[in-house]
Amino acid sequence: MFRSPARRRFRVAAVAAALAVALPLAACSAGNPSSGSGSSTSSTATDTLNLAIPPSALTLDPALMQPTVSRYIWGSIYESLAYWDPKTGAVTPWAAKKWTYSPDGKTLTIELRNGLTFSDGSAVHASDVAATINRSVNTAGYIQSIDTAVDSAEATNDKTVVVHFKNYDPKWVSLLGREAGVIAKASDLNSPDIATNPIGSGPYTLDTKATVAGTKYVLQKRKDYWDAKAFPFKTINITITNDPTAQLNAFKAGQVNATAVTAQQAAAAKAVSGATVTQTTASTMYWLLFLDKYGKSANPEFKDVRVRQAVNYALDREGIAKKLLQGYATPTDQVFFPSREVFDSKLEKVYAYNPAKAKKLLAAAGYPDGFTIEIPSSQATTQFEPTLSQELGAVGIKLKWVPIPESQTASIILTGQYQLYLKQSGIVSDPYTAALYFTPQGGTVNPEKYTDPTITDLYDKITTTVDTDKSLAIYKELNKYAVDQALAAPVTMTSGLWATSQGVTFVDRAGLPADIRQFGVAGK
Incomplete structure (x- = not known):
């Protein structure tokens, strides 16, 4: 019998493989991000996270996204059907309430939770999930290359999506916590703006006026997000730089409060007043x-x-x-x-x-x-x-x-x-x-x-x-x-090594994909 995903033996871990520089990134969380599950973050937090990351391929088109550090951006704008448990690394339902395989593994039934909405205020429907999956399967790109076993997806009612496979794909459920699990609005999929300014379903929206493409991205928290308390930062500023020295200098100057550092930089980062350098699990x-x-x-x-x-x-x-x-x-x-x-x-x-x-x-x-x-x-x-x-x-x-x-x-x-x-x-x-x-x-x-x-x-x-x-x-x-x-x-x-300023936490427990959930507010 197929076991509940939260109890699956095979666990999901970080995917930071596409980094073009030797800055291994791993991940963590300040607490279990699911509402009603003892989250250690606060819904009233108004803190700002200033994050520096190396460049990577970035598009907000849900069919063309890749598992790189750009996930800090698109993973905050789009809702995900699943996430990785920060303590165990198990793939865990998120926007999905649960899922069940057929005995032969060729059909996966996904049930959505209530209260999901897009950034334009409209409700998320199963038809949006099915449309997003089908478009990714039929669009040349990274996701299509990992979705080879998927035949099609359909919405059988407003809250149920059924994914049909050509053959059982043991890795596919783990992808629900990555790019294959994002939810876009069906009517927005053919919009010419979807790659730069989509209608999102996640906890943050892109502040296009403050964003400078390729250099800085500004994310603003959605007040109407269904589990807003799981994300403590009101504003997230993400600076893109390919220079590890520049990243360290920005951290020392207080311009960023979270950045990956090399082993050679660890001592200098630790010397910053109130700073913490965290060694991640193998990433x-x-x-x-x-x-x-x-x-x-x-x-x-x-x-x-x-x-x-x-x-x-x-x-x-x-x-x-x-x-x-x-x-x-x-x-x-x-x-x-x-x-x-x-x-x-x-x-x-x-x-x-x-x-x-x-x-x-x-x-x-x-x-x-x-x-x-x-x-x-x-x-x-x-x-x-x-x-x-x-x-x-x-x-x-x-x-x-x-x-x-x-x-x-x-x-x-x-x-x-x-x-x-x-x-x-x-x-x-x-x-x-x-x-x-x-x-x-x-x-x-x-x-x-x-x-x-x-x-x-x-x-x-x-x-x-x-x-x-x-x-x-x-x-x-x-x-x-x-x-x-x-x-x-x-x-x-x-x-990997992460340097964080006083008040910002980074705790690696299982090794997760690049995700804003890695960062928390101390004491919350």
């Missing part, structure tokens, strides 16, 4: 992707499992975490995060640092003298490049770092030009991690659409097992197979 993973496991390119080395294992043995993960990342990281051998349930502690240190063993594996694979491989270089990889070059070079794998434009960091690996890539990925739910990593729809996580009979068989079992208790064992088997076959070379799970 980002750095891992080396093998992009030619089929061996189709002119450099087919990574087709051989022994070469992939050699790369794993060549990495001094403990040293990278402690020395390079100053302890704000955790070494890992697997792509599932420890805060999620598929993670298996028995798989850690399978590839303990062993350069001698790496050399033997390379020799056995036919590369006693090693080989040279090109790898893209970007702002996010710079700090790792000397260490990776030294460690892999020591066993015979020489890295040639090739600078690429920052605008191409997400797309360059889709070209097939490179066979190795250092990727930065944010925490996601276990089902979503599996879908990205083990299916042809993996995009920039599995650009070559790699699979094999074992992966296909295990993932087929996952997509036909709606009961999450039963599917957990299958996910763990898939995880073990990935580690044994060295399908990637995870390096570290990295924590």
Whole structure:
């Protein structure tokens, strides 16, 4: 039997994967945001949050939004069907009162709560939700790429939406707390202004007069929002800057009262009177992707499992975490995060640092003298490049770092030009991690659409097992197979650091997507 989403074993975590700079962001909440559930925020709070974030793709068109830090903006303007519980990370109903899968997982029935309204004062209807989902499914963009299993959505009455799937998609419910779960007004979907000034359904509206696109966004709290007390800030000013030093200086000058900082900046941020620097739970993973496991390119080395294992043995993960990342990281051998349930502690240190063993594996694979491989270089990889070059070079794998434009960091690996890539990925739910990593729809996580009979068989079992208790064992088997076959070379799970001024709280408990709920008012 399918269990209530609030009790689902597979939990949802932060998605900050698209950051173009090395500023890992995680999230939290000042309390449970649901009304009547002991929220620690106050409905009478008139405080202002001044937040600095790096730039990311931003559009308010609900079909084109992406899971980046821009969610601080669009996630405040649009209502979401679900949210992530700040204590457990479980996906939890929000605008949706509840949802239920059919036994085969091909139908999901969503019931809306009462009192939902748009910023123009009109009521939110199930037909608005269905129209938003259908438009996203039929509009080319990021959401369409993750909605591949959705066939259509329909409103069966004013409060009930039924989503029809081509096949059971275990990751889809987790997306209800992200961009796939936003609610737009059906009549506004074709408006030419929807990308810049939509009719929102969330707790805030965009102050277009005070906003400077690409530089500063000003959000004003809606007094008529159904659970206004869950959001303590009356005004939110979001400043966009791609300069970590500028962000820190703005924080020190009191111009912003919340910003992410690097490990190198932590001491300076702590020195600000009344400031607090909070280390989040692991929010980002750095891992080396093998992009030619089929061996189709002119450099087919990574087709051989022994070469992939050699790369794993060549990495001094403990040293990278402690020395390079100053302890704000955790070494890992697997792509599932420890805060999620598929993670298996028995798989850690399978590839303990062993350069001698790496050399033997390379020799056995036919590369006693090693080989040279090109790898893209970007702002996010710079700090790792000397260490990776030294460690892999020591066993015979020489890295040639090739600078690429920052605008191409997400797309360059889709070209097939490179066979190795250092990727930065944010925490996601276990089902979503599996879908990205083990299916042809993996995009920039599995650009070559790699699979094999074992992966296909295990993932087929996952997509036909709606009961999450039963599917957990299958996910763990898939995880073990990935580690044994060295399908990637995870390096570290990295924590984020948030600096907040006196009176502003940031408490990471589970790791959440970028969301205004991360911030609260002290003592409320």
